[in-house]
Amino acid sequence: MFTALYSDSITLHLINDDNLADIFALFQGFPDSKPMLAELMQNYLPRYERGRRTNFGFYSLLDGELAGMTLLTVDSWEERAGSTGADVFAHMRGRGVTPRSKPHLFYLAFELLGLNRVATGFRVSNHASRRSIEKTAGFQYEGRMRESGVNDAGEFEDELLYAILRRDWEQLYDKSLVRVIE
Template sequence: MFKALQSDALTLVLINDDNLPGITPLFQGHPDTDEMLAELHENYLPQHDRQGRRTNFGFYTLLHGELAGMSLLSVDSWEELQGSTGADVFWHMRGRGVTPGSKPHLFYLAFELLGLHRVATGCLVSNVASRRSIEKTPGFVFEGISRESGRNERGEFEDERLYGILRREWAARYDPAQIRVLE
């Protein structure tokens, strides 16, 4: 298994059980440390299906060597070859292109390394920053609205904007040589 995916500015370091104890100290010293650590433990840890196949590929993300946040590729269905992405970025690192910049790494993992056919993402309609980030990512196509499919910060049900990219769209847009696999 690889340790990280790297491009010029961004490195996504795979979170595994063996490196998890060393990750927590990296997150210390920020106003949103507690929130980010809660996200780490809730959404970014390795998970496997009943056949032992990994389904959750969580990464901590470095921008020019500085911890910026976390990125995620989940395999939603190995049978249907479908995945989804997500990200959480520290407050002080927002607006620097971390989330859209991490998508080529996640697409490379999904399509080149894992052989998936489709990757999806989404955001609540009120989350304008996430919407802008997704729409800055080359290849994601707006596919529609899922009505009242998520809860916002106030606990209210809210519609979600859905986006997806197919393997052939990735192959037409992205150069796999842009991503280096670090072992």
Template sequence: MFSALQADSITLHLINDDNLAEVYTLFQGHPDSPEMLAELFRNYLPKYEHGQRTNFGFYTLLNNELAGMHLLSVDSWDELAGSTGADVFQHMRGRGVTPRCKPHLFYLAFELLGLNRVATGCRVSNLASKRSIEKTVGFQLEGVMRESGRDEQGAFEDEYLYAILRRDWLRLYDKTQVRVIG
């Protein structure tokens, strides 16, 4: 396997059972550490289906400073489809971390795992996420999923759905820019 993916000034370090204690310690000391740690345990731990890993969570460093977490999930091996997600520390927001991590995740999805499609989305009220997704080369708006989830008050909310296909990635990205580490 590998331990990290590096491109630009961003390195994504794969979260595994053997480095989880180190990751937990790394995430201490920020005002939003409790929320980030809750997300770590809720969404970023390894998961497996039929012996194949389906959840690739990473802690993200920007210029060797902890920025947050990024995720690629394999939603269906049969359909070769996956999805991405991200959580960035408040003090690191506005630096373009999430769009700049997508080449790493796309490389994993399309080159290493052989997926054909990677999707992402955000609630219509989350304008920062919408802007971040729209800055990512290759993601295309595919539609709106009506009342797909609930907000903090329990009200139903629509979600934007975006996706990139392998053929788009091949045309738009230079895969030699991503370096696989160990």
């Protein structure tokens, strides 16, 4: 099993039970440490289904500086489908960390795990996620889920859905640019 993926000055370090204490220490001292650690515990820890890992959470470093977290979840091994998400520390936003991390996740999904599809989405009020997804080559708009979730104000809000297929990734990305670190 690998411990990290590297490309374009971004290193994604796989979150595992054995490095969790170090990650907690690394995430201290930022104004948004508490909500980021809550996200880590809720969404980025390893999960398994029938002995196979389904949740691949990473903490990300941009040029060696802690940037945030990104995630690939295998939603269905049978349908070879996954989904992705990300959270970035406030002081690192606007540097393209999330769209520049997608090639790593796509490599994991399509090359290492053999998936065929990776989906993502955002609530319509989340303009930063919209910009990030629209900057990511290969993601195609697939539809709107009406009032699919509740936003921070407690209101129902629509979610826009996007996805990339293996064949799109093969045409758009150079997999040799991602380095697997054992």
